[in-house]
Amino acid sequence: MTAVTLDALDLSALLCSRICHDVISPVGAIVNGLEVLEDESDASMREFALDLIRKSARQASARLQFTRIAFGAAGSAGASIDLADAEKVSRGMFGDEKTQLTWSAPQALYPKNKVKLLLNLVVIATSAIPRGGVIDVQVTGDGEAPTLVLRAKGSHARIPPHVESLIAGAPEHGVDAHGILAYYAGLVARAAAMDVRFSIDGDTVTIRSEPSAAAAEEAPIVGVPLDLGPPDTALA
Template structure:
């Protein structure tokens, strides 16, 4: 297994591409809605456009707030992030009609990298239930040595190909593109947080576990 190393410029460029990919759809919908308002006099169409703008703006805001913590330097003045803030941005990002999010965690400050890992694992979790379902997040243990258990249930649940290799930092292709950067980054954060990630599947249920890595072990 060959570990891939990205330099700072490549890593930042790929993460920026990922964030842009997440927000371009709702921003485009806002632009479309504004064009309808400019061109339409029909009251029904104008109401439709306003509703589209309202929903898309809310979605874009939720995705940016999530990215600020999961990928960015939110709270960079300190070394901890409140799990309540993590829950809030996760619900904004994933709590919709397609995917339900349940969250059981203490209201406490946790080390920044551990919170970033948890949020990135929620993104990974969503990829295991492509047709939607339930993501159940449970956080236990002390802040410095927590255990994360994410349980996903849904139709056609699966562990995506190459996901485990990307989390391990050793993609089979030997390279990482914008499509693969998020799980690769999640693995980087896991190692920085000194945590080990395991995936398993049983029928229509996928489980992701993250726990403190043994001293000297890779995540």
């Protein structure tokens, strides 16, 4: 496989495009609900609009909170993130009538890049069961040498197309806004000195990540700063 390197501008542009795509839907629904409130006098329609605004606002907030940790410099400029926060934003993002999330992990601070990797693998696990199902997340070991195991079980489960080559940093067909999350997950995995492997058995896809045998220490992502400034405590 031939490695593909994106410069910082292309990487940031593709990530921003994907994040905006995920947030546009609930924000658009809020706008639609407000338009109904402006134009409608019928009580039932106004209540419908208010309900739509409430649900969409919660959804937009959940997506932004997840994105802030998974892709941004959330929490602080420090080196650790609480796994409890990772669980909270994951449940807010994916816990619904379509997908159930079970979570087993220590209540502890783990290295930032390892937690970011975990969250990005949750996104990939969700795409492995397009019709919904159950995602079981298990984290064992200490923060310096954790084992991350995610099992996505559901109808028509499959290893997402091209995800393995994207994570390996050698995509067969380049990197676009659809594949950028898996490519970014690979960058974070290498920065955290973690390997990622996929397997499938029937209706269950297993994603397993363990410390890389080839690297004993975390390495920085060259040209792609993951800590983008001082703590954003105003958003915490």
